[in-house]
Amino acid sequence: MHVPPITHLTAADPQVANLIEAEAHRQHDKLRMIPSENYVSAAVLEATGSVLTNKYSEGYVGRRYYEGQQFIDPIETLAIDRARALFGVEHVNVQPYSGSPANLAVYLAFAQPGDPVMGMALPMGGHLTHGWSVSATGRWFRPVRYTVDRRTGLVDFDEVRDLARAERPKLIFCGGTAVPRTINFAAFAQIAQEVDAVLVADIAHIAGLVAGGAHPSPVGHADVITTTTHKTLRGPRGAMIMTSAGRATEVDKAVFPGLQGGPHNHTTAGIAVALNEATQPAFRRYAHQVVTNAKALADALTERGFDLVTGGTDNHLILIDLTTKGIAGKPAAKVLDLGGIELNYNTVPYDPRKPFDPSGLRLGTPALTTRGLTEEHMPQVAEWIDRLVVAAVKDDQEAVAAVAGEVRDLLSAYPIPGYSASGAG
Numbered sequence: 001m002h003v004p005p006i007t008h009l010t011a012a013d014p015q016v017a018n019l020i021e022a023e024a025h026r027q028h029d030k031l032r033m034i035p036s037e038n039y040v041s042a043a044v045l046e047a048t049g050s051v052l053t054n055k056y057s058e059g060y061v062g063r064r065y066y067e068g069q070q071f072i073d074p075i076e077t078l079a080i081d082r083a084r085a086l087f088g089v090e091h092v093n094v095q096p097y098s099g100s101p102a103n104l105a106v107y108l109a110f111a112q113p114g115d116p117v118m119g120m121a122l123p124m125g126g127h128l129t130h131g132w133s134v135s136a137t138g139r140w141f142r143p144v145r146y147t148v149d150r151r152t153g154l155v156d157f158d159e160v161r162d163l164a165r166a167e168r169p170k171l172i173f174c175g176g177t178a179v180p181r182t183i184n185f186a187a188f189a190q191i192a193q194e195v196d197a198v199l200v201a202d203i204a205h206i207a208g209l210v211a212g213g214a215h216p217s218p219v220g221h222a223d224v225i226t227t228t229t230h231k232t233l234r235g236p237r238g239a240m241i242m243t244s245a246g247r248a249t250e251v252d253k254a255v256f257p258g259l260q261g262g263p264h265n266h267t268t269a270g271i272a273v274a275l276n277e278a279t280q281p282a283f284r285r286y287a288h289q290v291v292t293n294a295k296a297l298a299d300a301l302t303e304r305g306f307d308l309v310t311g312g313t314d315n316h317l318i319l320i321d322l323t324t325k326g327i328a329g330k331p332a333a334k335v336l337d338l339g340g341i342e343l344n345y346n347t348v349p350y351d352p353r354k355p356f357d358p359s360g361l362r363l364g365t366p367a368l369t370t371r372g373l374t375e376e377h378m379p380q381v382a383e384w385i386d387r388l389v390v391a392a393v394k395d396d397q398e399a400v401a402a403v404a405g406e407v408r409d410l411l412s413a414y415p416i417p418g419y420s421a422s423g424a425g
Ligand SMILES: *Cc1c(COP(=O)(O)O)cnc(C)c1O
Pocket: 036, 098, 099, 100, 101, 103, 127, 129, 175, 176, 177, 202, 203, 204, 205, 228, 238
């Protein structure tokens, strides 16, 4: 059952309560391997479920448009100060509602409609908000897209430089949603400087690894850093924009009043709590364990004949090209989910298949590492993935159910915040 018990909700609205209970149970029984997901602490859950949701606070600390900010201002100040200390930046805005609005605020701050803006193409691992055509960022600006090398799967900096010189983008985004390798912030910075572009490092996926010292920091290279707070950083759903003192006013004005109204104070408190957790030695160990686990899993998958984009991983994320296994990403992902392993189908670079039915699987280790699994478990995880992919090819439902049972058995020894199998707190 949910912990703490949701007794008021159960009495007031059993339909919603039952669905939340079911989701808590599902999150306990599944090996959750979507690389952008995690389990937040009970402390973060409490902060985000608090009375702070009742309060309006348009504006910034000390400059609000509503009265009654005696406790909201210190909460936002805590979040800001903790983020500045953790990442070593001069200025932080903690108000963006999520990663996509945070990126949109950067466009509003530093570009005009129709300006050229540059980012990694979505099918290569970039994010929608880096100028993909269905996004407002691709419709209202003029997107310039870099790719990855067909053979290595890595960013080709000669291509990035040539495109930047030819198109003179106002913004250059680096980072993405399906990038299994270390981002070379220095190389992007050199190019951005040469063409006088604002370099934006979107570290949504890797912020926790950066905070924990398991991925190089973009600080000192990128002009602006955007991140979500709910992926490897393990906070509530939200976002932050980090920058220098010199760009602070433009960024703040773009978030409010440029794009948003009142900040979500319950989220701000949850971000403050998560940032405090991220300064603890245990979080540094967590970040490094995420990477150790991903590398061990990549090795075990490779031994089983899986074809990994770029040949492996440097971070929390693995991209499998299933072409050699004789099945597409979507049907495989559906069977894996039934077998207790939750991940997502994904395009691989130069995917010959359609985006809604692509060739790849994207998976990662942030959530299972939070539960306490280590590199010792990764050969078993690879074996389950292998069996489920074979079962998907053969449509063998018994094999799928067998794996789901084994997954549940293992996970019963690894509790999650927010749920108790026994019903006790
Ligand atoms: C997840 C993600 C975002 C968007 O975050 P949302 O909170 O889903 O809007 C932006 N950029 C990158 C690179 C991401 O991975």
